[in-house]
Amino acid sequence: MKYDLYLLKSHLPEYLRAIGCELNFKHDTTFTTACPIHRGEKQNFHATQKPDGVWVWHCFSGCGGDGGTVIDLHSRLNGVDAKTSDCIKGAAEVTGISPIEETGPKPRNHHREEKAKSGIRWSGELIKGTEQTWKAFAQKRKLSFPAIHAAVHGGILRFLRVEGKQCFAVTDETHRAGEVRRIDGKEFYCGKVYGLPGVDKSWLPGAALLRETKLEKSVLICEGSTDFLAAFDAYSKYRRADGEQSWLPLAALGASCKHLHPDIIKHLKGRTVRIAPDGDEAGEKMGNHWGEMLSSMGCLAEVLEMPKGRDLRDMLESGELKPEELYS
Numbered sequence: 001m002k003y004d005l006y007l008l009k010s011h012l013p014e015y016l017r018a019i020g021c022e023l024n025f026k027h028d029t030t031f032t033t034a035c036p037i038h039r040g041e042k043q044n045f046h047a048t049q050k051p052d053g054v055w056v057w058h059c060f061s062g063c064g065g066d067g068g069t070v071i072d073l074h075s076r077l078n079g080v081d082a083k084t085s086d087c088i089k090g091a092a093e094v095t096g097i098s099p100i101e102e103t104g105p106k107p108r109n110h111h112r113e114e115k116a117k118s119g120i121r122w123s124g125e126l127i128k129g130t131e132q133t134w135k136a137f138a139q140k141r142k143l144s145f146p147a148i149h150a151a152v153h154g155g156i157l158r159f160l161r162v163e164g165k166q167c168f169a170v171t172d173e174t175h176r177a178g179e180v181r182r183i184d185g186k187e188f189y190c191g192k193v194y195g196l197p198g199v200d201k202s203w204l205p206g207a208a209l210l211r212e213t214k215l216e217k218s219v220l221i222c223e224g225s226t227d228f229l230a231a232f233d234a235y236s237k238y239r240r241a242d243g244e245q246s247w248l249p250l251a252a253l254g255a256s257c258k259h260l261h262p263d264i265i266k267h268l269k270g271r272t273v274r275i276a277p278d279g280d281e282a283g284e285k286m287g288n289h290w291g292e293m294l295s296s297m298g299c300l301a302e303v304l305e306m307p308k309g310r311d312l313r314d315m316l317e318s319g320e321l322k323p324e325e326l327y328s
């Protein structure tokens with residue numbers, strides 16, 4: 001059995017919580033806890049998340065817990081050699097990470113996935129891909145690897161073949177809405193976006209993650225999957241640069257979406273919601289309509305205005321809009 005080591009190493013907090021540790025976060029990227037190795041009471045165990053997402057720890061009590069990743073911690077706690085596959089498997093099991101399956105992703109939650117069977121009829125098998133897939137995708141689309149990794153892990157980015165071409169899909173685990181485009185940026189016979197039967201446009205891909213987030217988390221609604229991935233990338237950069245605000249980007253599939261799914265309304269109420277439509281006539285209409293709709297739902301709605309003929313991705317790629325401005 002193979003495990004995604006990068007994924008495992010980015011889940012130290014989950015591992016510690018699973019063994020009963022209480023974590024005291026100073027920022028999103030540092031926390032302390034009572035050392036589970038020497039079972040002390042003081043907050044001697046310090047952990048930091050590196051820019052690539054991997055967590056490293058160190059115990060300052062001198063207990064001999066001289067640090068490393070979650071795998072080294074599992075090794076120390078269980079007396080198994082950190083270099084063995086048993087140690088990796090053990091750490092993954094405690095954390096709740098499944099082995100990599102080449103034949104497609106195992107749903108993290110069977111119940112949710114079953115409910116979704118009435119949703120989109122995908123035209124190919126959706127796969128999670130491997131580290132190689134993600135690296136190539138990040139490079140081709142000029143996006144950062146940690147952002148892509150987070151998107152795949154969050155279930156909002158998947159890969160598939162359509163018309164014999166390599167494609168990516170932006171969706172979420174509800175499979176209510178999604179958009180498929182070619183990785184090389186070229187068009188299908190039917191246009192840039194592959195038409196999928198069963199898409200519910202009142203659902204915003206990414207919104208499945210709303211259920212797990214606190215009310216303090218604000219929401220950025222982008223127009224289409226390309227802007228969405230750019231926004232996701234910018235958010236990852238913002239957080240790695242110590243940005244303190246907490247945001248969740250979501251994708252609206254086209255400026256003409258007029259209604260929101262009741263499950264989304266329920267989770268958006270009371271949040272700050274920023275809308276980033278394209279700088280064109282359809283975008284302006286979308287901004288006005290969504291601004292009013294979200295305000296009437298009890299959200300603090302803000303509409304960002306893009307210059308004429310530009311969209312969010314253009315503005316982020318050219319550096320005219322900085323991640324810290326978008327997520328201020």
Ligand SMILES: [Zn+2]
Pocket residue numbers: 035036037038039040044059060061062063064065
């Ligand atoms: Zn210790």
